[in-house]
Amino acid sequence: MTESVDVLITADRLPSYAHPGDAGADLHAAESLVLEPGERATVGTGVSIALPDGYVAFVVPRSGLAFKHGITIVNAPGTVDAGYRGEIKVSLLNTDAREAYSISVGDRIAQVIVMPVSRARFVPVDRLPGSERGEGGFGSTGFSESKSGVSA
Numbered sequence: 312m313t314e315s316v317d318v319l320i321t322a323d324r325l326p327s328y329a330h331p332g333d334a335g336a337d338l339h340a341a342e343s344l345v346l347e348p349g350e351r352a353t354v355g356t357g358v359s360i361a362l363p364d365g366y367v368a369f370v371v372p373r374s375g376l377a378f379k380h381g382i383t384i385v386n387a388p389g390t391v392d393a394g395y396r397g398e399i400k401v402s403l404l405n406t407d408a409r410e411a412y413s414i415s416v417g418d419r420i421a422q423v424i425v426m427p428v429s430r431a432r433f434v435p436v437d438r439l440p441g442s443e444r445g446e447g448g449f450g451s452t453g454f455s456e457s458k459s460g461v462s463a
């Protein structure tokens with residue numbers, strides 16, 4: 312069974328899990344608007360929550376909107392702090408160069424993922440312990456098998 316946690320909410324319309332076991336609950340637009348090509352807009356959801364301490368909610372794009380229409384979220388994943396009591400808003404961006412995208416009240420514009428989160432105790436030291444990766448990053452291991460084969 313999927314673990315669940317109670318999240319207090321005030322909402323015009325509750326976020327909804329489309330299927331049992333889904334990680335993301337869809338957030339609905341509380342306003343209508345048209346996103347012109349390349350335009351971004353902050354869209355209200357009518358949802359405010361009180362997360363338990365030790366939890367975070369991430370606001371992330373819906374894949375279908377991204378794949379079919381190029382609609383993404385500027386600050387993905389948007390971070391909703393446990394202490395935040397305001398309305399959850401979604402900063403949508405229409406990345407399509409040609410097609411405007413219309414949003415109506417009630418449309419599912421994003422999804423929210425509620426997760427337990429650790430807070431770090433940052434412990435200053437003079438030197439970090441070694442590791443297999445060391446300081447390599449930013450593509451230090453190459454990009455894909457086929458490409459590394461071609462360029463070799």
Ligand SMILES: O=c1ccn([C@H]2C[C@H](O)[C@@H](COP(=O)(O)OP(=O)(O)OP(=O)(O)O)O2)c(=O)[nH]1
Pocket residue numbers: 370386388389390391392393395398399400401402
């Ligand atoms: O997509 C998002 C991201 C954030 N928030 C809300 C909840 C979050 O707790 C608050 C602040 O977000 P964040 O800390 O990412 O933004 P900031 O620019 O650091 O603002 P602040 O100075 O208020 O922390 O805004 C949203 O409604 N939607």
Ligand SMILES: [Mg+2]
Pocket residue numbers: none
């Ligand atoms: Mg902040």
